[in-house]
Amino acid sequence: MPEHKGLVLIAEDERHIADLQRRYLSREGFGVHVEADGTAALSAARRLRPVAIVLDIALPGMDGVTVCRRLREDGDWTPVVFVTARDEVADRILGLELGADDYLTKPFSPHELVARVKSVLRRTAGPGQDPVRRVGRLVLDTGRRTLHVDDGPLELTTTEFNLLAFLMRNPGQVFSRDQLLAQVWGYADYRDTRVIDVYVSQLRAKLGEASPIRTVRGVGYAVTDGTR
Incomplete structure (x- = not known):
């Protein structure tokens, strides 16, 4: 994708x-x-x-x-x-x-x-944005579509990369599942918002303690400089 x-x-x-x-x-x-x-x-x-x-x-x-x-x-x-x-x-x-x-x-x-x-x-x-995003122990390059954790490369699926890239482009902002479906998948199928939870779970499993994705109970997800 x-x-x-x-x-x-x-x-x-x-x-x-x-x-x-x-x-x-x-x-x-x-x-x-x-x-x-x-x-x-x-x-x-x-x-x-x-x-x-x-x-x-x-x-x-x-x-x-x-x-x-x-x-x-x-x-x-x-x-x-x-x-x-x-x-x-x-x-x-x-x-x-x-x-x-x-x-x-x-x-x-x-x-x-x-x-x-x-x-x-x-x-x-505004001015062109730097394709390289750094959050905590993660360095993500949207131009090359690469992710490094603690200077080591980590492979993500296309959808995992797109989701993480969107959150890292908007650090500190909390997004609902509806908003993430709209922004990352490009549609809003409110019957299937739990697909977001599946991908967040997969990302956290791959990133381990370096994961910057935070759950905001009752709202959705955000990326912070901290861990889970």
């Missing part, structure tokens, strides 16, 4: 448009989660921590403008690409004032959507 680019949340109530967006983003290596109304989209954004949100303004239940406003009030600055059937200057200004990162007017090419998502991710990522 190649390293995933992260989960994109699509909030779109027109199913054929959402399916098209999902297909093209998936081809580019993104995981995709779709919600058809604003209330569900806001909940999914808070629960899954997507890398970007494609947000239709005219959503049922809660419109996209309100969704974006609620996220920004929470201090959540996940990149947002607004989508609307209207092409009015007032809508664009309102979206940008709320902290949207880009704006697309229907109809648009799915290729353009992919390009816009990639663009906002580049703009918000």
Whole structure:
């Protein structure tokens, strides 16, 4: 399994448009989660921590403008690409004032959507990150996809590596099983979140006392400089 680019949340109530967006983003290596109304989209954004949100303004239940406003009030600055059937200057200004990162007017090419998502991710990522991560006794190189423990190499499966790499890129942050499924596997199948426990158990068995993975009871997992 190649390293995933992260989960994109699509909030779109027109199913054929959402399916098209999902297909093209998936081809580019993104995981995709779709919600058809604003209330569900806001909940999914808070629960899954997507890398970007494609947000239709005219959503049922809660419109996209309100969704974006609620996220920004929470201090959540996940990149947002607004989508609307209207092409009015007032809508664009309102979206940008709320902290949207880009704006697309229907109809648009799915290729353009992919390009816009990639663009906002580049703009918000800042300078290129060092591919080498050091936590405790572990040195992980995402470029070479190698792991060393106490200067000795350790072999991991592709999925084990991707999970450990994600946690080590976000030291100290606690992630729920739902969030890890979304970010590492690129989907959110809430019926099977215990697969995370299996992979964490395998990682701990291989890393032994050098394991930096901490269980946060009732929440999920985090990487710290300490041991288990």
